[in-house]
Amino acid sequence: MSVGYIVRRFFIFLAIVWAAATFNFVLPRLGGQNPIREKLVAQSALSGSVQAGLEEMVKEYEIKFGLDKPLWQQYLTYLSDMSRLDFNYSISNYPRKVIDMMADAVPWTLGLLIVTTLLAFVIGNLLGALQAWPGAPRFLKFAMPPLMMMSAIPYFLLGLILVYTFGFFLSIFPMYGGYSVGTVPTATLGFAWDVLRHAMLPALSIILVSIGGWALGMRSLMIMTRGEDFAIFGDAMGLKSRTIFGRYAMRNAMLPQITALALTLGQILSGAVLVEVIFGYPGIGTMLYQAIRGSDYYLVQGIIFIVIVSIGLGTLILDIIYPLLDPRITYRRA
Numbered sequence: 628m629s630v631g632y633i634v635r636r637f638f639i640f641l642a643i644v645w646a647a648a649t650f651n652f653v654l655p656r657l658g659g660q661n662p663i664r665e666k667l668v669a670q671s672a673l674s675g676s677v678q679a680g681l682e683e684m685v686k687e688y689e690i691k692f693g694l695d696k697p698l699w700q701q702y703l704t705y706l707s708d709m710s711r712l713d714f715n716y717s718i719s720n721y722p723r724k725v726i727d728m729m730a731d732a733v734p735w736t737l738g739l740l741i742v743t744t745l746l747a748f749v750i751g752n753l754l755g756a757l758q759a760w761p762g763a764p765r766f767l768k769f770a771m772p773p774l775m776m777m778s779a780i781p782y783f784l785l786g787l788i789l790v791y792t793f794g795f796f797l798s799i800f801p802m803y804g805g806y807s808v809g810t811v812p813t814a815t816l817g818f819a820w821d822v823l824r825h826a827m828l829p830a831l832s833i834i835l836v837s838i839g840g841w842a843l844g845m846r847s848l849m850i851m852t853r854g855e856d857f858a859i860f861g862d863a864m865g866l867k868s869r870t871i872f873g874r875y876a877m878r879n880a881m882l883p884q885i886t887a888l889a890l891t892l893g894q895i896l897s898g899a900v901l902v903e904v905i906f907g908y909p910g911i912g913t914m915l916y917q918a919i920r921g922s923d924y925y926l927v928q929g930i931i932f933i934v935i936v937s938i939g940l941g942t943l944i945l946d947i948i949y950p951l952l953d954p955r956i957t958y959r960r961a
Contacts, residue, residue: 714929736910751841778839
């Protein structure tokens with residue numbers, strides 16, 4: 628792979644991040660709401676009295692957050708701050724900084740999404756590959772219909788079903804939160820077990836929905852791979868079926884699935900937002916939902932910007948390592 632190609636892909640990545648960041652700046656402001664005014668009015672309503680000097684307070688906070696400047700100046704300041712990963716203060720949770728709030732929530736979401744995505748990817752691809760391969764256990768043929776049925780159910784809807792069944796009706800798993808109320812987070816096995824029990828239902832809602840899609844895609848790819856010349860030749864040479872299956876067929880069929888894995892991360896995150904809200908999971912999805920409800924510009928911008936950069940960076944890395952996954956792929960001009 629040439630250095631020039633990597634440089635071009637990096638500049639394309641920067642252009643995509645800039646375009647997405649621009650939409651990220653514009654979209655929250657299309658509603659025409661004043662988040663500072665709404666926050667101060669809500670606080671006044673909770674205190675049961677009308678806040679005196681409300682307009683003066685609104686102006687002072689607008690100066691503090693830079694919302695008194697023209698929109699183009701806010702945009703330039705926004706780009707400068709994003710380049711330094713400085714997301715300013717949260718409007719709804721002042722004086723907490725956005726980056727500190729995200730640092731508390733990101734580990735919860737990463738732990739949930741990475742584990743569930745990898746489990747669904749591995750289990751789904753293995754089931755799909757075995758279903759398409761001759762000599763596989765017959766019971767696997769009966770596993771595809773229920774998996775496909777669950778793959779058509781949205782994450783949040785399956786989450787509600789799991790909450791009612793295993794949380795409310797059977798009382799096997801907790802229904803809400805990341806850990807028990809009143810528990811102090813500590814590096815102990817007891818706390819880890821408590822976190823695992825609370826994460827079980829959100830994880831199941833994502834895994835059960837995702838497995839069917841991975842299995843169906845892998846099944847189709849394996850059926851096509853079985854008809855390739857190398858598979859037929861290997862069978863004619865007397866290679867064992869398990870050798871052709873693992874070393875040749877699955878290796879060639881996995882490349883499109885790996886591509887889909889990188890592209891699916893964004894869809895999983897968007898679906899996991901509602902999953903986290905339903906289960907009250909203290910992740911980035913719940914924080915984004917609360918930020919949108921509170922018109923917290925800076926918190927929304929910080930979360931979405933990090934998501935955009937993460938997905939774009941993952942796609943860039945995947946594009947660069949393609950030749951390592953399949954030596955037949957090259958980016959050099961003929």
